[in-house]
Amino acid sequence: MNIKLGLLAAALLFSLPVSAANWGASIDDRADALSQKLHNSHDYHAYLAINLANKAAEEKDQHDTEVAKRFMQMAEQEAAKVGSAK
Amino acid sequence: MRAIRITPPFLAACAAALLSACVAAPLNTEISPLNDARTWIAKAKAAGAEQCAPALQAEAVGQLYAAAHEYAEGNVHPDEQTETAAAATTAAKKAYAKCTNHPQVMRLTGVYFDTNSAHLKSASEATLNHAIKVLKANKKSDVEIAAYTDSRGSSSYNLKLSKMRADAVRDYLRNHNIAANRLTAKGYGESHPIASNASAAGRSKNRRVELHLK
Numbered sequence: 001m002n003i004k005l006g007l008l009a010a011a012l013l014f015s016l017p018v019s020a021a022n023w024g025a026s027i028d029d030r031a032d033a034l035s036q037k038l039h040n041s042h043d044y045h046a047y048l049a050i051n052l053a054n055k056a057a058e059e060k061d062q063h064d065t066e067v068a069k070r071f072m073q074m075a076e077q078e079a080a081k082v083g084s085a086k
Numbered sequence: 087m088r089a090i091r092i093t094p095p096f097l098a099a100c101a102a103a104l105l106s107a108c109v110a111a112p113l114n115t116e117i118s119p120l121n122d123a124r125t126w127i128a129k130a131k132a133a134g135a136e137q138c139a140p141a142l143q144a145e146a147v148g149q150l151y152a153a154a155h156e157y158a159e160g161n162v163h164p165d166e167q168t169e170t171a172a173a174a175t176t177a178a179k180k181a182y183a184k185c186t187n188h189p190q191v192m193r194l195t196g197v198y199f200d201t202n203s204a205h206l207k208s209a210s211e212a213t214l215n216h217a218i219k220v221l222k223a224n225k226k227s228d229v230e231i232a233a234y235t236d237s238r239g240s241s242s243y244n245l246k247l248s249k250m251r252a253d254a255v256r257d258y259l260r261n262h263n264i265a266a267n268r269l270t271a272k273g274y275g276e277s278h279p280i281a282s283n284a285s286a287a288g289r290s291k292n293r294r295v296e297l298h299l300k
Contacts, residue, residue, distance in 0.1 A: 042140060042141075043140060044135075044136040044137070044140035044143055044144055045144075046140075047140050047141045047143075047144030047145070048144035048147055048148055050144075051144050051145060051147075051148030052148055052151065055148065055151070055152055067155060070113075071151070071155075074151065
């Protein structure tokens with residue numbers, strides 16, 4: 001039984017998207033971290049990531065938390081592509 | 087109470103359920119009000135905008151997502167729906183223009199002059215005031231004011247008249263706080279017609295003023 005529970009926990013853990021590593025951090029913290037990391041990059045994906053992170057922060061300020069999370073997730077997915085613009 | 091059996095399919099279902107909860111559904115940008123924005127973003131991308139105008143292209147795509155979100159909300163913010171969609175299109179056009187060295191052309195439909203004169207009719211104000219808003223929103227763009235005539239009269243007269251009309255529009259913009267060093271006025275006379283000069287409707291189209299944003 002313990003093995004099965006362990007498997008369940010492992011399956012759930014591995015199913016998490018990369019952005020879930022930021023669970024617990026606020027939208028503002030995540031947006032700030034992303035902006036600081038990318039502010040010197042002139043890559044298309046970096047600009048888009050910062051743009052989406054700013055929109056996430058705006059939505060969060062308007063108390064639309066679900067939308068803010070969605071934009072933040074998109075921002076982090078875009079940030080992961082930095083350097084890959086073709 | 088029935089015990090739940092933890093089987094591999096059950097584990098897979100749990101993982102899938104959690105994954106779907108963590109990954110938000112993508113915003114739907116494939117809606118008709120965003121056709122123009124999508125088309126220009128694709129054109130800009132094809133022109134290499136991700137390399138030659140990355141900030142503008144990112145702005146366009148970001149605004150496209152923002153517009154998709156506004157439309158997904160229904161009519162909560164109807165003004166923001168059209169504003170964000172227009173902002174996406176404008177940014178993509180600028181990215182395309184930057185990458186192709188083509189100026190962004192804004193035709194000033196609704197600018198009228200007295201016949202054979204460079205005197206602006208008051209009916210032109212709405213169009214010119216809209217142009218001022220656009221220029222204030224695009225502070226980094228230099229602008230050529232290009233005026234054209236139809237083919238009636240001599241070409242030298244038409245060239246002179248078009249230059250005077252371009253000057254009149256430039257003066258109007260300058261008098262409404264658009265920096266003079268951003269503005270150049272050029273008359274093209276009857277060259278570059280966009281319609282046939284054989285009909286009144288065609289000649290009306292050829293008599294025009296455009297802003298070329300660079």
